Amino acid sequence: MKFTTYLRNGAARLAVVDGQDLVDLNDTNAQVSADMRAALKAGIDLQAAARQALESGKRQSLTAVTLAPLVPEPGKIVCLGLNYYDHAKEGGREKPDYPWFFFRAPSSLVAHGEAGWLPKVSTRFDYEAELAVVIGRTVPRHTKESDALQYVFGYSCFNDMSVRDYQKRTPQWTIGKNFDRTGGFGPALVTADELAPGATGLRIQSRLNGQVMQDANTDDMIFSVAETIALLAEVLTLEPGDVIVMGTPAGVGQARTPPVWMQAGDTIEIEIDRVGLLSNPIANEAA
Numbered sequence: 001m002k003f004t005t006y007l008r009n010g011a012a013r014l015a016v017v018d019g020q021d022l023v024d025l026n027d028t029n030a031q032v033s034a035d036m037r038a039a040l041k042a043g044i045d046l047q048a049a050a051r052q053a054l055e056s057g058k059r060q061s062l063t064a065v066t067l068a069p070l071v072p073e074p075g076k077i078v079c080l081g082l083n084y085y086d087h088a089k090e091g092g093r094e095k096p097d098y099p100w101f102f103f104r105a106p107s108s109l110v111a112h113g114e115a116g117w118l119p120k121v122s123t124r125f126d127y128e129a130e131l132a133v134v135i136g137r138t139v140p141r142h143t144k145e146s147d148a149l150q151y152v153f154g155y156s157c158f159n160d161m162s163v164r165d166y167q168k169r170t171p172q173w174t175i176g177k178n179f180d181r182t183g184g185f186g187p188a189l190v191t192a193d194e195l196a197p198g199a200t201g202l203r204i205q206s207r208l209n210g211q212v213m214q215d216a217n218t219d220d221m222i223f224s225v226a227e228t229i230a231l232l233a234e235v236l237t238l239e240p241g242d243v244i245v246m247g248t249p250a251g252v253g254q255a256r257t258p259p260v261w262m263q264a265g266d267t268i269e270i271e272i273d274r275v276g277l278l279s280n281p282i283a284n285e286a287a
Helices: 036-041 047-054 085-090 145-151 171-176 225-233
Strands: 003-009 011-018 021-024 075-082 102-106 108-112 116-118 130-135 154-160 185-190 203-208 211-217 243-247 267-272 276-284
Touching: 003 171, 011 047, 036 047, 102 171, 108 225, 130 203, 130 225, 130 267, 145 154, 145 225, 154 267, 154 276, 185 276, 225 243
Parallel strands: 075 243, 108 185, 116 276
Antiparallel strands: 003 011, 003 185, 011 021, 075 102, 130 154, 130 243, 154 185, 203 211, 203 267, 267 276
């Protein structure tokens, strides 16, 4: 089953996707929050609500709506650096013994089809194709790896667009990963039951203006989804609507000779088999 978030009168609305149509869940059941995170926190069975919505016949065309970031305001966005063997190698680093965690802020997110912003203060604007994990239920502290996947609601595409010179100004990567409108997220969530456990075995690509830049498989991740959740649960409580962004494979722009930086007028696509295609044009930061 697939879900998305779209805008109606400027407000984010949760919908189930059926082919090229969507159905708003709150329109068909007022007990279901229009916000994905709120609905998950309330313990709503969204798949049951979606089946009910699909029977209502209240459909809209996907092409007729403007999408929002899949989870517009996650409680936490936890990202992994260097989580593919080949990406660690191209960056001149060995396999990490522990994930390189950093956080993104909700204000950095940008929807499918919306322009990612080339910052005024930098030209070193890079792409990163990533798998995003959306937590569906509270993960108890010290959850074991063997139990971790039961808390995953589903998976989506993410583009961890990075401002490399700012990222390298400090050992902490956060500042280069949180420019406004640099975190592409969407267009849809595929529920965990539709994929192999941990979303393994999926081809993941980035394409810049149609040219393949990254081409890998989620099997190549160093830390799996389950292991990552278990490691985070040693430290903090993951809650419904939290997002984990699972790192990128080799082929990023900064590792190329010469480097390839995204420019205004470019289009960057992230595609993950059976999950979806996320596309963002690149534009100069608005005044």
